[in-house]
Amino acid sequence: MDWLAGLPPGGNRSYNACLVIVDRFSKTPIFLPCHKDNTAMDTALLIWNRVISWTGIFTNIINDRDNKLTTALWKNFHQLFGTKLSFSTAYHPQTDGLAEKMIQTLEDMVKGFSLALEYKTSIHASTNQTTAILEKGWNPKLPQDTLRKELIEIHPTAARFKGMLDKARKQAVRCMEDSFAYAKDKWDKSHATPYFKGGI
Incomplete structure (x- = not known):
């Protein structure tokens, strides 16, 4: 324990x-x-x-x-x-x-939660909406929306936790941007721009 x-x-x-x-x-x-x-x-x-x-x-x-x-x-x-x-x-x-390893796992789960939440509340290029909006009609409140921007005193572990959430969120955004860029590049390489000839 x-x-x-x-x-x-x-x-x-x-x-x-x-x-x-x-x-x-x-x-x-x-x-x-x-x-x-x-x-x-x-x-x-x-x-x-x-x-x-x-x-x-x-x-x-x-x-x-x-x-x-x-x-x-x-x-x-x-x-x-x-x-x-x-x-x-x-x-x-x-x-x-075991307990120390489980704490690391718990921290990883928080990162995973943050990643999933970021994905569900990010606007997708194909729909121009978030998946949360399309599923439920509203976006959930994100942890960063409720965290105070400035704290007079913050415990080092709390600062690390907040930093971990911020880092996971930024990483999720980068991963999604890379994924969209890769998908677009792959599509562009395999699909030629259609050419339409004027007719009568």
Whole structure:
């Protein structure tokens, strides 16, 4: 288990972090919205109410020495339920770094989401409309429409997240422009301009 912290606040409780738990056997991920300043007790309650009630008690928790999991509260938790806490470093072959890899996957999914959203809200040359307009009659509000342009203070991870969205959007635009240019060039090479001769 590990945390993706410093995200832009979202949801009715302004969550700004995500607790990522991955089952070592099935590789099933669990994403729990939370706050970066959650205490050890907050984390224990979150796991108890949202995870253990569904999966049962863990036999082993692997983490990279987060201080939330090394408190007396968690030591007692492990003693009570007979669980074990193992420490890892990211991509350590013995512990597999599952949560860290899942966080990278989650970041890639955000990029994929941004790419798909950019595609659906970009005007297509053949229709002169976006696919969203043609499908639903309206364009969805994009993340960049709601992000504040200037922030007095921004957490480095939040800045990285915002930068990641901006970068993915620009990359999507470049890819689509290249794709349209390639398709046009291919069409132009295989189709001659028709010549019409005037007649009677």
